[in-house]
Amino acid sequence: MTGNEEVAASIREVAREANVSLSTVSKVLNGRTDAKFAAATRERVFAAASRVGYHPNAVARGLARKRMDAVGVVMAYDQPSVTSDPYLGACLDGILKVNKERRQKTVLFTEDSWDEALRHVPSYLDGHCDGLLLIIPRTDSAIVEELAGRSSCFVLVGDSRDDDRLVTVDVDNVAAARRMVRHLIKLGHTRIAAFGGNHDFLSNAQRMEGYRQALAAAGIPWREEYVFPGEYFPGHGYNNVGLLLGMFEGRPAERPTAIFCFNDAIARGAVDGLRAAGIRVPEEFSVVGFDDSAHAVSSEPHITTMRHDIRRVGERAAEALLDCIDGGLGPGARVYIPAELVERCTAAAPPSPATSRAEERGDEKTIR
Amino acid sequence: MTGNEEVAASIREVAREANVSLSTVSKVLNGRTDAKFAAATRERVFAAASRVGYHPNAVARGLARKRMDAVGVVMAYDQPSVTSDPYLGACLDGILKVNKERRQKTVLFTEDSWDEALRHVPSYLDGHCDGLLLIIPRTDSAIVEELAGRSSCFVLVGDSRDDDRLVTVDVDNVAAARRMVRHLIKLGHTRIAAFGGNHDFLSNAQRMEGYRQALAAAGIPWREEYVFPGEYFPGHGYNNVGLLLGMFEGRPAERPTAIFCFNDAIARGAVDGLRAAGIRVPEEFSVVGFDDSAHAVSSEPHITTMRHDIRRVGERAAEALLDCIDGGLGPGARVYIPAELVERCTAAAPPSPATSRAEERGDEKTIR
DNA sequence: TTGTAAGCGTTATCAT
DNA sequence: ATGATAACGCTTACAA
Numbered sequence: 001m002t003g004n005e006e007v008a009a010s011i012r013e014v015a016r017e018a019n020v021s022l023s024t025v026s027k028v029l030n031g032r033t034d035a036k037f038a039a040a041t042r043e044r045v046f047a048a049a050s051r052v053g054y055h056p057n058a059v060a061r062g063l064a065r066k067r068m069d070a071v072g073v074v075m076a077y078d079q080p081s082v083t084s085d086p087y088l089g090a091c092l093d094g095i096l097k098v099n100k101e102r103r104q105k106t107v108l109f110t111e112d113s114w115d116e117a118l119r120h121v122p123s124y125l126d127g128h129c130d131g132l133l134l135i136i137p138r139t140d141s142a143i144v145e146e147l148a149g150r151s152s153c154f155v156l157v158g159d160s161r162d163d164d165r166l167v168t169v170d171v172d173n174v175a176a177a178r179r180m181v182r183h184l185i186k187l188g189h190t191r192i193a194a195f196g197g198n199h200d201f202l203s204n205a206q207r208m209e210g211y212r213q214a215l216a217a218a219g220i221p222w223r224e225e226y227v228f229p230g231e232y233f234p235g236h237g238y239n240n241v242g243l244l245l246g247m248f249e250g251r252p253a254e255r256p257t258a259i260f261c262f263n264d265a266i267a268r269g270a271v272d273g274l275r276a277a278g279i280r281v282p283e284e285f286s287v288v289g290f291d292d293s294a295h296a297v298s299s300e301p302h303i304t305t306m307r308h309d310i311r312r313v314g315e316r317a318a319e320a321l322l323d324c325i326d327g328g329l330g331p332g333a334r335v336y337i338p339a340e341l342v343e344r345c346t347a348a349a350p351p352s353p354a355t356s357r358a359e360e361r362g363d364e365k366t367i368r
Numbered sequence: 369m370t371g372n373e374e375v376a377a378s379i380r381e382v383a384r385e386a387n388v389s390l391s392t393v394s395k396v397l398n399g400r401t402d403a404k405f406a407a408a409t410r411e412r413v414f415a416a417a418s419r420v421g422y423h424p425n426a427v428a429r430g431l432a433r434k435r436m437d438a439v440g441v442v443m444a445y446d447q448p449s450v451t452s453d454p455y456l457g458a459c460l461d462g463i464l465k466v467n468k469e470r471r472q473k474t475v476l477f478t479e480d481s482w483d484e485a486l487r488h489v490p491s492y493l494d495g496h497c498d499g500l501l502l503i504i505p506r507t508d509s510a511i512v513e514e515l516a517g518r519s520s521c522f523v524l525v526g527d528s529r530d531d532d533r534l535v536t537v538d539v540d541n542v543a544a545a546r547r548m549v550r551h552l553i554k555l556g557h558t559r560i561a562a563f564g565g566n567h568d569f570l571s572n573a574q575r576m577e578g579y580r581q582a583l584a585a586a587g588i589p590w591r592e593e594y595v596f597p598g599e600y601f602p603g604h605g606y607n608n609v610g611l612l613l614g615m616f617e618g619r620p621a622e623r624p625t626a627i628f629c630f631n632d633a634i635a636r637g638a639v640d641g642l643r644a645a646g647i648r649v650p651e652e653f654s655v656v657g658f659d660d661s662a663h664a665v666s667s668e669p670h671i672t673t674m675r676h677d678i679r680r681v682g683e684r685a686a687e688a689l690l691d692c693i694d695g696g697l698g699p700g701a702r703v704y705i706p707a708e709l710v711e712r713c714t715a716a717a718p719p720s721p722a723t724s725r726a727e728e729r730g731d732e733k734t735i736r
Numbered sequence: 737t738t739g740t741a742a743g744c745g746t747t748a749t750c751a752t
Numbered sequence: 753a754t755g756a757t758a759a760c761g762c763t764t765a766c767a768a
Binding site for chain 2: 748
């Protein structure tokens with residue numbers, strides 16, 4: 001109980017209390033090294049400051065320095081809430097962590113849609129925030145165009161489009177896909193099908209690229225008939241399994257022994273389809289998913305998948321933005337966060353080599 | 369493509385463009401009614417403003433008006449994340465919704481503990497935010513004391529302590545408990561036990577009060593032996609059922625026919641305990657929970673409970689804070705959010721007298 | 737080593 | 753109906 005400090009003390013009172021000028025107070029309190037103050041003066045200032053309970057006004061300070069030590073986070077979601085979206089939530093967690101460490105304030109801009117967000121760009125850029133983190137999961141360039149023209153700092157989170165005007169932080173889809181396919185190859189698979197996701201998602205293209213690279217690295221030729229386009233839903237996994245099984249009905253030796261699904265939903269559908277066809281997973285057929293979402297463990301068997309560290313995405317994004325604000329990071333930077341392989345119960349070695357070889361012979365046969 | 373507006377235009381350029389003074393621009397753009405400007409002047413100003421792409425600087429404006437149109441939300445959690453705590457998440461959603469509607473910025477202050485928060489009070493009150501929303505679930509007065517001395521606006525969310533210096537918004541525990549007990553009474557129960565939660569939680573006292581009120585309103589005398597203290601965990605529900613059954617072993621006609629549990633965890637334990645004792649729920653015994661948490665539907669039977677609208681708590685809290693900032697709401701205000709009865713499968717009419725007696729006899733048998 | 741004064745971009749209080 | 757001009761609280765050249 002130090003009494004009542006009703007209204008915030010300004011730098012003026014400190015100056016008066018300490019019998020020094022305003023600038024002296026400012027410099028001493030900000031620890032400016034360009035001027036050396038007498039120890040006695042410094043003491044007087046500190047004493048006065050604590051006596052009057054001085055804490056600099058962030059707004060005035062911000063106006064003078066053109067730096068608010070605050071970053072904006074803009075996100076749009078049709079979901080009912082921030083909290084109901086695990087991606088947004090995890091991302092935000094990472095952002096908050098870094099901002100707290102670096103003593104930056106986090107201001108949240110939530111919109112119902114990116115159209116709304118676009119309309120509010122001026123308010124994001126009104127000087128309140130030193131930079132912007134945009135959690136913009138799908139390709140939506142209108143707002144990016146709007147921002148890219150301005151001189152402010154901003155980074156795109158969960159996106160990795162190739163644009164020299166902006167910095168992006170995203171999960172490393174191609175490396176993760178490559179890793180996953182390599183995992184299947186190491187298990188002994190050589191005939192690996194790919195069950196793709198939505199055609200217009202960047203992630204789909206990236207995962208496809210990872211698949212391609214892993215195959216190429218292992219010297220396994222690309223086979224168009226192993227690639228099944230689809231969408232990020234279980235139904236597509238299920239249906240494509242039917243298609244696949246039908247396609248290779250007459251030539252079992254060419255039939256894939258594993259499926260790389262572009263997300264867990266597809267994988268879940270594929271597993272169900274396989275089982276419905278009487279094929280055991282993983283003994284007879286391996287299936288892997290992606291993302292380690294709820295689908296991966298929603299029922300048996302639990303799906304082998306790649307786990308993204310979304311929280312880390314948020315952290316790195318916040319760091320990147322801060323670097324950008326401090327002038328250490330220019331536009332064009334691309335940050336990728338590696339994923340982690342989660343081995344569960346749907347991937348194993350293909351059926352025994354003997355069988356395998358036999359199948360491969362059969363494979364040639366079917367070609368003619 | 370209007371060209372490149374590299375750096376934000378200031379009110380100066382607008383004034384120059386429009387050939388008017390700074391104050392005219394400010395007044396016209398802010399729609400001040402105290403001065404009537406010629407339509408021509410207004411037009412010129414608007415035209416100039418949009419021509420140079422003018423948007424007022426929020427920081428300068430904030431400094432001048434002493435109002436940032438921003439509110440701070442401070443929360444401390446030991447949880448790994450904002451998103452993993454359903455209470456915090458829902459609350460935040462409500463806050464964000466209202467702030468968005470009222471065009472207020474939301475700045476997030478997350479701390480690892482309330483001690484940390486206490487240490488950062490000065491930074492919350494540095495002028496950046498016009499008021500503070502504190503999501504402070506349990507009694508933790510140090511920080512409240514710290515804030516109550518200051519002249520800023522703040523409201524406590526999820527708390528309803530009686531302190532004239534502050535405004536609180538919380539779930540209406542006593543009304544909800546009263547409502548739930550009345551529900552049991554309406555079903556025909558008159559012997560209703562209460563399984564309490566942690567002794568030191570405010571919610572426990574409030575729910576007990578609701579129980580007391582409902583009984584009193586129905587003219588049912590208070591029976592100390594029907595009240596079982598405990599903690600908010602399933603184990604306490606289970607154990608207290610054992611206790612209760614034991615206590616009334618020799619006098620079945622006095623045994624309660626229903627249990628009002630102070631949360632769903634306790635209720636889940638109670639249901640399990642009853643079933644373990646061979647008693648059917650709800651046919652022979654009713655059990656109700658509170659909070660509509662995951663426990664309520666984690667297994668069969670799904671528990672009849674009271675659902676809180678936490679999102680609404682957030683909304684009302686944000687509204688209360690804004691009212692407070694606008695001077696419309698003074699300290700001492702108490703806002704309560706009503707809960708909703710969720711009828712599920714654990715509450716029914718008590719056994720009919722005849723049946724009841726028979727069952728009670730059977731009950732005695734199983735016990736020996 | 738310390739002080740003076742000019743901003744920072746707005747709003748608000750006076751005059752005119 | 754408009755325009756100077758002084759705050760707002762702080763930082764930062766530039767002086768002394």
